[in-house]
Amino acid sequence: MSRLDHRVDWSEKDKLTRLYPQVPDLSEDEAEEYDALCELANADGLDEEGHAKLETFDAKRAPVLSPEQRGAAGGFVFVGHDGELQFEMGFVRPKDRAEAVESGVIAADRHNSAARFPVKLPRNPPTLRLWW
Structure with a gap:
């Protein structure tokens, strides 16, 4: 039909x-790294590598x-x-x-x-x- x-x-x-x-769960270590990257991003303290890591985490945490x-x-x-x-x-x-x-x-x-x-x-x- x-x-x-x-x-x-x-x-x-x-x-x-x-x-x-x-939202898929992150491991304990990943969650700590993600939180640290988010804090740096909020303080405008992320470099290019940090932005790339944060984007990778965001993709991994995409709801499925x-x-x-x-x-x-x-x-x-x-x-x-x-x-x-x-x-x-x-x-x-x-x-x-x-x-x-x-x-x-x-x-x-x-x-x-x-x-x-x-x-x-x-x-x-x-x-x-x-x-x-």
Whole structure:
């Protein structure tokens, strides 16, 4: 099922459980070095090498969906107004909710409108859906 559109309607997303990316943990030594670099950056005391290290840490700390989250969720892919592909990831369909609870990705007792209302997808849904 697919249809190209320039957005994902909130009423469709409201039927799904949203997962949020997690910030990967740094080791204790990395966390200390990162904190020291941040202090230097705030004091305008970083040299070029320090900026490069800080950028490396920032890239390492970029939020990502965990492998468990990726296994339980999917997302939307659509063409934006600029003609570029846009992605919104981290949504669990109601029919996949039990599996996500079983894998520990979401809590069984978490309030969620998706658990109370069945999803009725139109024959031509407004976006191309990719579920991994």
